[in-house]
């Protein structure tokens with residue numbers, strides 16, 4: 074809705090620029106290519122009249138030139154005004170919300186519904202998608218000020234009811250509320266409230282149930298703990314100042330680290346076994362591959378992915394970001410309940426190379442804590458953010474009882490490739506003991522999974538988790554007291 078008018082206005086702007094008079098030629102050489110050069114025949118033939126030589130434009134008088142420049146400036150200014158007006162109108166017509174998903178009609182219908190109920194203020198993004206069975210919409214709201222928890226619940230309850238009323242075939246609405254950070258008390262945008270409501274939950278509630286109570290009865294709700302205890306804010310704020318130190322520029326560290334573990338990498342890929350607490354590829358002896366998804370949990374795509382994998386009968390390993398697990402604990406719990414394996418993908422998802430052992434250890438420990446708190450499972454696998462690691466990062470993961478897991482097949486689903494190309498890239502690097510790297514939150518990934526699963530099945534591959542690739546005796550030897558539960 075927003076894109077078309079902007080593009081059209083830009084085209085109009087470009088056309089108008091093309092229509093502007095060009096700079097006057099300052100010499101005959103510049104004007105030359107525009108003239109038709111007399112050919113040999115023209116010069117020798119007596120019966121063919123020689124075309125008149127085009128007149129060179131005379132150099133403009135200084136006053137006329139200034140007048141033209143002024144006209145150009147005014148014209149350009151008017152065009153800019155038009156573009157700005159068009160953008161403003163487009164922005165206003167979309168209620169300042171960015172319709173970002175694969176189902177623009179659904180997204181626009183929800184936005185219209187919210188506008189009618191005067192709930193659209195603060196809605197910054199609506200995205201909807203489907204896997205053919207489940208249709209989910211994710212609404213992101215940015216609130217100014219520091220709303221109370223009960224006000225938030227009332228707002229979210231009304232929003233959810235409106236969305237389901239607007240789109241009768243919508244199965245789930247995921248709401249994320251951004252607001253003033255309750256710890257720092259600064260105007261930092263942070264997630265302060267999330268909820269996931271299914272149509273059945275909302276329909277089964279009495280119609281006259283107050284919206285706040287409706288939200289309180291949802292199974293999947295998270296509120297920032299300090300929203301409920303505002304008196305603790307100042308104490309927490311002083312603790313938050315401690316924070317983490319910033320990492321040094323990572324490029325050099327990454328390069329040195331890559332050189333250092335080059336032999337590990339080669340041995341790991343060739344032998345298909347754990348080398349220096351790192352797993353690049355599992356045993357070649359079994360025709361099996363592991364499916365891994367990084368960067369979740371996320372609204373919209375975690376439930377869709379979960380539903381798709383369930384329908385395909387596939388189990389995978391999900392490397393989760395601790396911070397996101399805190400904000401969407403119910404999605405992390407749903408992954409475990411559906412039989413998937415969880416791994417640690419750090420708490421902050423920043424580049425951990427070049428940091429001290431204590432800082433890396435604390436980051437990974439916080440993620441462990443968040444995942445354990447949400448799911449009751451302590452991950453035994455770790456994947457460094459961006460695949461960047463150095464010996465300190467691997468040592469910190471090992472100290473927390475985790476095996477560092479890399480991959481053999483990275484089709485680059487984060488690059489937004491067309492599904493067909495993504496699928497071809499993924500399938501071109503399949504071999505026994507391979508580990509496939511994919512990401513949550515990627516619409517194309519969701520779309521290729523059924524066909525990828527079919528092809529792998531036809532080729533005789535078992536699709537499993539990372540731990541599923543390891544030999545049971547290796548698993549017991551590595552984690553004798555607490556082997557991974559999945």
Ligand SMILES: [Zn+2]
Nearest residue numbers: 367368458459
């Ligand atoms: Zn990542």
